[in-house]
Amino acid sequence: VAIEDKNVVVLVGGVGGAKLAHGLAQILPPGRLTVIVNTGDDFWHYGLRVCPDLDTVMYTLSGLVDPAKGWGVAGDSFDTLEAMRRYGEDTWFGIGDRDFATHLLRTQALLKGDTLTAVTHKFTTALGIAHTILPMTDAQVATKVATAEQGELDFQVYFVRHRWQPTVKAVRYDGIEGATVTPEARRAIASADVILFGPSNPWLSIAPILAVPGMRDCLLARDVPRVALSPIVDGEAIKGPAAKMMSELGMEVSAQTVASYYGGVIDGFVYDERDSALNIGGVRTVTFDTIMRTDSDRAALARRMLDWIFNWGDSSEHLDDHSD
Amino acid sequence: VAIEDKNVVVLVGGVGGAKLAHGLAQILPPGRLTVIVNTGDDFWHYGLRVCPDLDTVMYTLSGLVDPAKGWGVAGDSFDTLEAMRRYGEDTWFGIGDRDFATHLLRTQALLKGDTLTAVTHKFTTALGIAHTILPMTDAQVATKVATAEQGELDFQVYFVRHRWQPTVKAVRYDGIEGATVTPEARRAIASADVILFGPSNPWLSIAPILAVPGMRDCLLARDVPRVALSPIVDGEAIKGPAAKMMSELGMEVSAQTVASYYGGVIDGFVYDERDSALNIGGVRTVTFDTIMRTDSDRAALARRMLDWIFNWGDSSEHLDDHSD
Numbered sequence: 001v002a003i004e005d006k007n008v009v010v011l012v013g014g015v016g017g018a019k020l021a022h023g024l025a026q027i028l029p030p031g032r033l034t035v036i037v038n039t040g041d042d043f044w045h046y047g048l049r050v051c052p053d054l055d056t057v058m059y060t061l062s063g064l065v066d067p068a069k070g071w072g073v074a075g076d077s078f079d080t081l082e083a084m085r086r087y088g089e090d091t092w093f094g095i096g097d098r099d100f101a102t103h104l105l106r107t108q109a110l111l112k113g114d115t116l117t118a119v120t121h122k123f124t125t126a127l128g129i130a131h132t133i134l135p136m137t138d139a140q141v142a143t144k145v146a147t148a149e150q151g152e153l154d155f156q157v158y159f160v161r162h163r164w165q166p167t168v169k170a171v172r173y174d175g176i177e178g179a180t181v182t183p184e185a186r187r188a189i190a191s192a193d194v195i196l197f198g199p200s201n202p203w204l205s206i207a208p209i210l211a212v213p214g215m216r217d218c219l220l221a222r223d224v225p226r227v228a229l230s231p232i233v234d235g236e237a238i239k240g241p242a243a244k245m246m247s248e249l250g251m252e253v254s255a256q257t258v259a260s261y262y263g264g265v266i267d268g269f270v271y272d273e274r275d276s277a278l279n280i281g282g283v284r285t286v287t288f289d290t291i292m293r294t295d296s297d298r299a300a301l302a303r304r305m306l307d308w309i310f311n312w313g314d315s316s317e318h319l320d321d322h323s324d
Numbered sequence: 325v326a327i328e329d330k331n332v333v334v335l336v337g338g339v340g341g342a343k344l345a346h347g348l349a350q351i352l353p354p355g356r357l358t359v360i361v362n363t364g365d366d367f368w369h370y371g372l373r374v375c376p377d378l379d380t381v382m383y384t385l386s387g388l389v390d391p392a393k394g395w396g397v398a399g400d401s402f403d404t405l406e407a408m409r410r411y412g413e414d415t416w417f418g419i420g421d422r423d424f425a426t427h428l429l430r431t432q433a434l435l436k437g438d439t440l441t442a443v444t445h446k447f448t449t450a451l452g453i454a455h456t457i458l459p460m461t462d463a464q465v466a467t468k469v470a471t472a473e474q475g476e477l478d479f480q481v482y483f484v485r486h487r488w489q490p491t492v493k494a495v496r497y498d499g500i501e502g503a504t505v506t507p508e509a510r511r512a513i514a515s516a517d518v519i520l521f522g523p524s525n526p527w528l529s530i531a532p533i534l535a536v537p538g539m540r541d542c543l544l545a546r547d548v549p550r551v552a553l554s555p556i557v558d559g560e561a562i563k564g565p566a567a568k569m570m571s572e573l574g575m576e577v578s579a580q581t582v583a584s585y586y587g588g589v590i591d592g593f594v595y596d597e598r599d600s601a602l603n604i605g606g607v608r609t610v611t612f613d614t615i616m617r618t619d620s621d622r623a624a625l626a627r628r629m630l631d632w633i634f635n636w637g638d639s640s641e642h643l644d645d646h647s648d
Contacts, residue, residue: 087450101407111371
């Protein structure tokens with residue numbers, strides 16, 4: 001099977017999802033990949049519309065990303081924030097000087113009436129990204145985290161200001177009922193040969209995308225493989241609060257829990273070979289080494305996933321791990 | 325006469341005026357100086373409210389200013405603008421990364437409903453400035469320059485984008501009829517022992533201040549010396565388009581022209597010893613070396629001006645130069 005002829009849609013949040021998207025971007029010809037990105041983390045800060053996940057994906061696919069942090073622009077300086085501190089500002093959210101350019105131009109375009117989809121298209125084109133990055137919706141949705149210690153927090157206050165230390169009781173997506181699937185996302189899904197779910201936080205990154213009214217139906221309407229990659233590896237989260245949250249929400253911290261959570265939407269699940277064997281009715285599973293340390297790890301994992309998926313038709317033995 | 329006991333108000337534009345203000349700030353005790361600054365140059369750029377003259381004065385009095393340019397923050401980087409160019413933006417107006425902090429926080433405060441006076445007070449206090457810097461008004465006024473070649477231009481387009489090369493036919497201050505003198509400016513003028521006019525462009529920097537409805541009356545109501553320092557030295561402008569404009573507007577390029585222009589408002593005029601002797605009815609004059617190369621030049625000129633003014637009462641000989 002020539003994966004080069006396939007249209008791939010991948011749903012992602014920030015750093016982890018961006019790595020898989022980058023792997024796919026490396027192996028797919030221009031125009032074949034559409035990355036649909038969570039925008040529930042977006043917020044207004046210093047009067048600017050900041051879209052952390054969209055920017056992480058954009059900086060990653062353009063090669064601008066800070067490789068150590070996994071977000072922000074490599075080599076960025078922080079002179080604006082430093083100057084803000086001189087005015088007594090508490091600069092708890094890190095925005096580099098180069099990163100500010102993105103937020104400034106985006107905010108101007110949005111206030112002028114452009115959609116977030118259009119702004120993102122303009123940016124990715126300017127940065128030479130040959131694939132498509134789409135926000136999950138053009139509406140403004142705000143993830144809110146109900147915590148045991150501090151009541152409900154805005155997502156970035158929970159995530160950055162409090163370094164995801166408060167105990168999570170519940171998560172909701174403020175404004176989601178007014179959001180719609182964009183024509184661009186609808187078209188990408190309609191022509192997809194496979195729909196992937198990145199190894200992002202299921203509750204904070206993937207669930208907001210699935211919660212956009214109409215999105216779940218769009219995905220389920222397609223008779224193509226829908227396959228998630230587990231963010232839980234060896235019983236832990238690679239990065240961020242996924243494992244901590246699962247435990248706080250009373251779930252077992254395991255790839256199995258993630259697979260069950262996605263149960264109604266996916267028909268394939270990829271998890272790490274370090275994890276215990278899992279079984280979900282009607283869902284094909286496979287284990288790989290899913291840790292992506294280098295750019296070529298990303299490409300290799302993306303290729304393995306697509307090779308596995310596009311050989312499903314061959315025989316039932318593909319329900320088992322045949323990765324090596 | 326102890327100039328330390330005097331309340332001084334000085335009206336200024338950008339770089340030239342900021343130098344005199346800095347000279348005064350050096351020799352006056354905390355709280356004795358109020359700088360009323362032109363805001364006709366202010367404009368919206370990248371969605372931010374940029375106030376070039378206010379910031380030049382603020383950076384100069386706080387010691388942050390770039391000493392070579394006379395505006396902006398010393399050692400500032402330009403990474404945000406560079407990143408904007410990556411998105412295809414034409415970055416014709418120079419804003420450094422540290423400078424962006426000022427515009428970002430100011431814009432947020434203004435949109436929240438704070439006055440420009442209040443924002444400026446907050447900034448200057450944070451920067452340790454012991455004197456008062458006031459915008460000429462809290463209203464938004466926009467200087468427009470009618471040019472022979474390109475019709476009417478926004479001030480910064482004329483001044484920065486076209487490097488004041490178009491031929492000036494006329495200048496107007498859009499929105500000035502709705503502007504008012506702020507209570508803070510009114511109070512400062514009411515308690516002033518002297519009112520100075522900085523060596524700023526009379527048409528682009530001082531005239532907008534005088535054009536704020538009520539400002540001229542406020543100034544004329546005070547029975548204290550009102551003294552201008554000539555921006556024309558040796559028949560030329562130290563900086564900027566003053567001389568070029570005067571010639572384009574059909575005036576003789578001379579300190580005399582400036583003195584005549586201010587004729588109805590001032591009763592004292594300080595000009596450079598390099599210039600031809602001038603005579604304006606009812607206006608005392610004196611010549612000094614008015615070029616301010618160093619910080620101590622600024623302080624020395626400020627002291628000479630105040631010494632001269634506060635000795636007017638002594639004898640009529642002070643109508644002549646007694647500076648050395």
